[in-house]
Amino acid sequence: MRYLWFTLLLFLPTGILWSAENYHWPLDINPPYLTxxxxxxxxxxxxxxxxxxTWNQEGFACYAIADGYISRLRAAATGYGKAVYLTTTDGHIAVYAHLQRFAGVIEERAKQEQQRLQRYRFDITLPPNAIPVQKGDIIAFSGSTGIGAPHLHFEFRKLNDNPLNPLLHGFAVPDSIAPNFLAISLTPVDETTTINGQNRPLILWGSDKIRTIPEICGKFFVGVRVTDQQSNAIHNRYGPYRIExxxxNQSRFFIQFDEFSYDTTLQIESIIDFSLQRRGKGRYYRLFREYRCDVPVFGDQPYGHGILDTRKLGAGRHSFRIVASDASGNTATLDFKIDVSCPVDSNPVAPVANPPNARAGEAHTIFSANHTARLHLTEGSLYRDLAITSIExxxxxxxxxxxxxxxxxxxILQWSPDDVPFREYVRLSFRYDPHLPVRQSGVYQWDGKQWRFENNILNVLEGTISASIYHLGTFAVIADTLPPQISHLSPPNGKTFRTPPSIRAVLTDNASGIFEDDIHIYLNGKKQxxxxxxxxxxxxxxxxxxLPPGRYDFQIQVTDRAGNRAEKSGYFQCH
Known part of the structure; x- marks a missing residue:
């Protein structure tokens, strides 16, 4: 019984919201825990x-953190689901996402827009005088729309839409647990570097001290696998706030997550070790600033800062320490050592490799073997010069x-290297065979288990079909000729109801997939x-x-991204 009482205190609103300095706390759950x-x-x-x-529950009240106005409303089947944007009088934007529903006049305005468009998905901006709100007003209720289990996704942005770390701006949560180290990685920068005699990354496991002392010669960088935890009451793990x-005892590099820009959000793939993660080795933060990486998390450290060179370190043993901290100031340390061991008077020469055919900062068109496909690289596509090859x-x-x-x-085209992310999306275009079902085709990527649809942008004049990609790999144009499947149709055909039923179905497509705007349900010929x-x-x-008594005919139509269409219909009666 005591456990049940504790559970109720933990899970249910108490009427006294967690303190948020000058702001109202956004959610009616106390104390707050993060996922x-x-x-x-x-x-x-x-x-x-x-x-x-929200403990797998929906419907908790979401509050306006400050005076302001509702500046944007949106709803979609994916992403943020239902979301409301509050522009505050002090010059910030608060975002509440994955909502069950909006509140009051906000919900009415959303339904008006859906009726106008005759669809669920919408995205509108509103003027300052349309829906003003005051600090503490209920503006929505938490839910699970979009992606994921029930929870509230909350953002705190500048007026230019750059997200700020809410934990540093009045929305701190109780946290007394330090980050936890799992492992480090030591990675050669070029082909001349050796780590324990080999030119490949070395992973060393440890939580506070690593006893293995590797021998290194050449340029390399350190990576670290580290997580954070808010409380022993929950098992969720988070990313750290700062790593140094x-x-x-001399600082060589730091990364600190105060804010970022959506213009550079794809560049997270250069902050995490993309190559190790792609090969299933885990998620490591790279402790250097990649060239041309412009995410504002490095302070004034220049490109390449954090790369270590044993020629500058000097021969012998060197001690390193990594310090990770969370936004509450809890810190953890991990110590390790390396031995610089290079042959006397060594002048390493890189093995012969393919010369770069794509240079960073320049636009390029790279053709595959037999000119089956081509890559369109812009000036912003690459971090560094790259030798791109393909096999047909x-x-x-x-x-x-x-x-x-x-x-x-x-x-099938295998493009290499497949473990280097692009700085910006790159367009991959295939020539297509006009004798094949082109309009049912798309560019697919092999993910190691199955073919994943990327896109099907058709250019009839050029005779190409294209998609945007963020790394190289194995690609092909594949025709999808199978229509989606409609199952578990409800209500049962011909059944009579006292109160109107919901129309429901399960839609599946194992190839190109389904977009929400391509689903249409009609009742007596009228779109719902x-x-x-x-x-x-x-x-x-x-x-x-x-709904008045009588017979009602309903119809479900769904078209996949390849243009294949399926349809089912039925009827029910109300009396």
Whole structure:
């Protein structure tokens, strides 16, 4: 019984919200716990705010943190789901996402826009006098729309939309636990560097001190795998706030997550060791600033800062310390040593390799073998000069990787190197065979287990089909000729109801996938506003409770990204 009482205190609103300095706390749960923190890694972007735990429940009140006005409203099946943007009178923007619903006149305005567009998805900006709010007003309720389990995603931005770390701006949470180190990585910068006699990364495990002392000769950088925890009451792990590398008590590099810009969010792939992560080795922060990486987390440290050179370190043993801290000031340290061991009078020469054919800061068009495809690189595509190569493989040798209803419409191209991220998205264009079902085709990437749809931008004049990619790998044009599947249709055909039922179905497509705007549900020929959940693959329409008695015919139409269409219909009666 005592445990139940503690659980109720922990999980339910208390009526006294957690303190937020000059701001009202955004969520009616006390005390607050996080499931994710600011600037954590997500594929191709930073996590832009805090995720507040709602204990797998929905419907908690979300409050205006300050006086201001509702400046933006949006809803979508993916991403932020339902989200509200509050512009405050002190010059910030607060974002509340994955909401169950909006409150009051905000909900009414959202429904008006959905009715106008005749669809669920919308995104509107509002003038300052449209929906003013006061500090402490309930503006929404927490939910699980978009992606993920129930929680509140909360952001605190500048007026230019740059996300700020909310933990540093009045939204700190109770936290007395220091970050936890898992391992470090030591990675050669070029082909001449050796670490324990080999030219490849070395991973050393340890939480406070690493006893193994590797021998290194050449240029290298340090990576670190580290997580943070808010409380022993929960098991969620977060990214750190600051990491600093010291050599013999002298600071050699730091990274600190105060804010970032959406213009550079893709560059998170250069802050995390993309190569190690791609090969399943884990997520390591690289403790140097990549060339042309412009994320504002390095202070005034120049490009390349943090790269270590044994010629400058000098022969012998060197001591290093990594200090990781969270936004509450809890710190942890990890010590390790290296031995600089280079042959006397050595003058290492890099092995012969392909010379770079793409230079950073320049635009390039790189053609594949036989000119089957080409890469369009802009001045901003690369961090460093790169030697890009490709191998063309007959599609017949990969035929067993395709599910039923799909066929290759090009040879398979393996582009290298596949472990270097691009600084900006790069367009990959294939020439297509006009005798194949081009309009049902798309560019797909092999992810090691299956072919993943990238895009299908068709240029009839050029005779190409294209997609934007952020790293090289194995690609092909694949035709998807199989329509989506519609199952678990409800209500049952011909059934009679006293109160109007919801129209529901499960939609699946194992190839190009489904976009929410391509789902249409009709009732007696009139289009309804349907809500699609891509995680459960379900779609539903809630009908008005005052539906007059009679027969109602309904129809579900869905088209996948390749243009294949499926349709099912039924009827029910109300009396």
């Amino acid at each position: 994710s923190s600011f600037a954590e890694y997500r594929p191709r972007h930073f996590h832009a705010g805090l995720d507040f735990k 590398l010291f050599q013999e 493989i007959p599609a017949s040798s990969w035929s067993d990787t395709l599910p039923r209803g799909m066929q290759f419409a090009s040879p 506003i349907s809500i699609y959940d891509p995680e459960s693959h379900s779609v539903h329409v809630s009908l008005p409770p005052d």
